[in-house]
Amino acid sequence: MADLKKNSTIPTYRRLQPGTQPTRLYEPYKSTRLRNPAQPLIYLPHTLSEITGPVYGHSPIAETDNDLTLQHTGEPLGERIIVTGRVLDDSGRPVPNTLIEIWQANSAGRYRHGCDQHPAPLDPNFSGAGRTLTGDDGTYRFVTIKPGAYPWLNHHNAWRPAHIHFSVFGRAFISRLITQMYFPGDPLFDHDPIFQSVPDEKARQRMISKFDLETTQPQWAVGYRFDIVLRGPEATPFES
Amino acid sequence: MEHIPTPSSTVGPFLHLGLTEKHSITHIAAPNVKGEHIILRCRVFDADGSPVNDAMIELWQADSEGRYRHPDAPRANECDPAFLGFGRTATDEKGCCEFETIKPGAVPAQDGISQAPHISLAIYSRGILLQLYTRIYFAADSANEHDPVLALVPKERRSTLMAHPDSSRSGHWLFDIRLRGENETVFFDV
Numbered sequence: 001m002a003d004l005k006k007n008s009t010i011p012t013y014r015r016l017q018p019g020t021q022p023t024r025l026y027e028p029y030k031s032t033r034l035r036n037p038a039q040p041l042i043y044l045p046h047t048l049s050e051i052t053g054p055v056y057g058h059s060p061i062a063e064t065d066n067d068l069t070l071q072h073t074g075e076p077l078g079e080r081i082i083v084t085g086r087v088l089d090d091s092g093r094p095v096p097n098t099l100i101e102i103w104q105a106n107s108a109g110r111y112r113h114g115c116d117q118h119p120a121p122l123d124p125n126f127s128g129a130g131r132t133l134t135g136d137d138g139t140y141r142f143v144t145i146k147p148g149a150y151p152w153l154n155h156h157n158a159w160r161p162a163h164i165h166f167s168v169f170g171r172a173f174i175s176r177l178i179t180q181m182y183f184p185g186d187p188l189f190d191h192d193p194i195f196q197s198v199p200d201e202k203a204r205q206r207m208i209s210k211f212d213l214e215t216t217q218p219q220w221a222v223g224y225r226f227d228i229v230l231r232g233p234e235a236t237p238f239e240s
Numbered sequence: 241m242e243h244i245p246t247p248s249s250t251v252g253p254f255l256h257l258g259l260t261e262k263h264s265i266t267h268i269a270a271p272n273v274k275g276e277h278i279i280l281r282c283r284v285f286d287a288d289g290s291p292v293n294d295a296m297i298e299l300w301q302a303d304s305e306g307r308y309r310h311p312d313a314p315r316a317n318e319c320d321p322a323f324l325g326f327g328r329t330a331t332d333e334k335g336c337c338e339f340e341t342i343k344p345g346a347v348p349a350q351d352g353i354s355q356a357p358h359i360s361l362a363i364y365s366r367g368i369l370l371q372l373y374t375r376i377y378f379a380a381d382s383a384n385e386h387d388p389v390l391a392l393v394p395k396e397r398r399s400t401l402m403a404h405p406d407s408s409r410s411g412h413w414l415f416d417i418r419l420r421g422e423n424e425t426v427f428f429d430v
Contacts, residue, residue, distance in 0.1 A: 010312070013430075020244050022369035031250075031367025034287040035419045041429035042392055047349050049360050049375075050430050052310035053300055054326035059263055090243050103258025113254040115294075129258045165251065165258055171312075173300045173360055174430045176371065180249040197369050198247045206246045229243045 011233030012046050013174055014090055020203035028193035030154050046174070051233070053173035058099050066132035068104075068144040076126035078107025078145035080221040083181070083209065086138040087168060089232025094138030100228075101131045101167040102142060109148030109162075118150050143221065149188060161188035161195060170230040181226050182208045248370040253294050255364065256330055260296060264329040268299065268341035270322035275304030275342030279412045280376070280403065284335045284363065287420035291335025295365035298328040299339060299376075306345035306354070314348070343378065349388055356383035356390065363417060372427045376415050379404045393426050400425045 024036045044050065064070040069080060087095040105111045105128065108120040112128050126145060134140045147162045163180040170176060182195065189195050198204045206229070215223025251259070269275065280299075284292040302308050302325065309319040319325075327339045346354040359376040377384055379402040384390055390398055400423060406412035417425045 014242075016245060021247050022249065024368075024370060026369065029250075029367070029369070032369065033367075034290075035292065035365060035367035037372070037424055037427050038420050039397075039424055039426075041427050044373075044389060044392070044428040044430050046430065047355060047389070048308060048313060048347055049300070049302075049355065049358065052308040052313050054324070055310060057265075057309075057324040057326060088243065090245050092243055101258050101263070103254065111254045111257060113257050115253055127257075129261075131258075131263075165249075165255075167251075167259060171310075173298075173362065174373070176298070176362065177246060177248055178251050178364060178371070179246055194249060194369070197249075200244075203244050203247050206244065207249070229245045231245050 010046070010048055010051055013051060013172060013231050014234055016231065019200040020198070022197035023199060026193060026197040028155075029197055050174045051172045053171060053176065054169060055098075055171060061131055061133060065130055066140075066142050068126065068128065068130045068142065071127050072125040074125040076106065076123050076145050078123075080143070081146050082141065082143055082215050082217065082221050082223040083164065083226055084139065084141040084215055084223065085226040085228060087134050087140065087170075087228045087230060088138055089170070089175070089230050091232050093232065094134075094136070095170055095230055096134055096136045096138055098134050098171070099131065099169050100134065100140050101129075102144075102164050103129045104144065104164040105147040105150055107145050107148050109150030120148070120150070146183070154193065159188050159191070161186040161192050166228065168228055168230060172231075175230045175232065177228065177230055179207060179228075183224065184208055184211055250366055250369050251296060251364045253366045255294070255296055260328065260330040265324065265327045266329050266337075266339050268301065268324050268327040268339055269303075273303070273320050273323045273342055277340070277342055277411065280339045280341060280359075280415060281406070281412065282337055282339075282361075282415045282417060284331050284417045285419065289421070291331070291333070292365055292419065293331055293333045293335055295331045295335070295363055296328060297331065297337055298362045298364070299326065299341075299359050301325055301341065301359040302344040302347045304342050304345045306347045308347070346383055353386075353388060354383075356381055356387035358387070358389075361417075372419070373430050374417065374425055374427050375401055376403050377401050378413070397426050
């Protein structure tokens with residue numbers, strides 16, 4: 001396979017470092033047991049198929065797509081928040097013009113989804129889904145409502161810390177990231193196997209947004225910063 | 241300076257709300273796009289053989305000439321704009337989903353060798369904390385014998401990467417994904 005390893009013409013993406021991503025089969029998170037391979041993954045040298053990906057062709061963004069408080073006739077209940085940040089690659093370069101999609105529970109901890117059994121109220125003024133594109137410097141911004149914590153059936157008295165699901169494309173099929181953004185200081189972190197499934201403490205902290213006074217708007221909304229780092233190409237000798 | 245990428249997490253059971261309820265893409269190639277049009281049906285099973293009814297599948301492929309629609313790819317500007325190359329949708333109660341597309345052409349690898357026609361696939365679901373990557377190849381394609389990626393896979397497991405024609409419906413192909421256990425699909429460390 002010497003042929004595949006010679007990457008003379010295409011960029012190779014950096015590999016994920018052990019411990020910085022979740023453990024696939026994480027016993028305390030029960031659903032991982034039946035849905036992850038027993039056999040080791042086979043190491044794949046990167047080809048054009050891995051380092052390209054969908055950068056065009058997503059459906060257009062509507063005006064209220066990045067403001068989840070404006071999607072209905074009335075205002076949703078709960079704590080209005082601003083979530084903003086930058087999408088960068090692992091060399092610190094901004095990732096411009098990439099699609100970010102979010103979804104979340106309402107302020108009572110209930111998703112507008114047929115399978116959500118939590119007996120908390122739905123909010124007729126909140127759908128809980130948004131999308132936006134990053135700007136030239138990789139920045140994005142959403143206005144939404146702070147989601148509530150909610151129970152799940154993983155173990156006795158299991159509760160998920162409040163979170164917003166983030167989906168980001170980046171430039172390659174292998175830079176694609178779907179993650180969850182948390183809020184600082186949540187007492188449920190220590191009890192949440194999904195949060196705890198990432199072994200590396202520093203990497204885990206990357207999923208927690210930061211309160212930001214500069215983003216916070218007086219008399220209107222509390223601001224949180226959440227920067228997202230995607231895998232990127234290794235620097236070539238031609239780059240400074 | 242190197243930064244640690246943000247950790248991945250599960251899409252959870254309500255992924256549809258943000259990703260597929262309004263923004264599924266099941267037509268990877270419009271009907272007028274040049275190439276052999278196919279309907280690709282994927283099925284996902286867990287370790288117990290039960291259908292996984294709350295997964296999302298994403299596909300990425302080249303066009304019939306082996307061109308990826310991407311700024312870093314050679315000849316990308318020759319791609320038909322009606323060819324997206326990308327699809328995604330959720331599995332149904334039977335663990336199935338369908339895409340309308342074209343069979344991709346051979347894709348260049350390095351130094352003049354080429355990869356057999358294949359589609360890259362990523363799977364996301366509750367219980368999957370970091371997406372699983374695999375590839376769909378087309379059974380009985382003679383190019384498979386010389387494919388450099390298939391060559392990395394032990395012979396006895398290569399069949400798990402093959403889509404098969406549906407004998408009852410022409411132009412339809414079937415691809416099964418077994419996440420764990422007997423005939424477990426080969427997944428790649430990318």
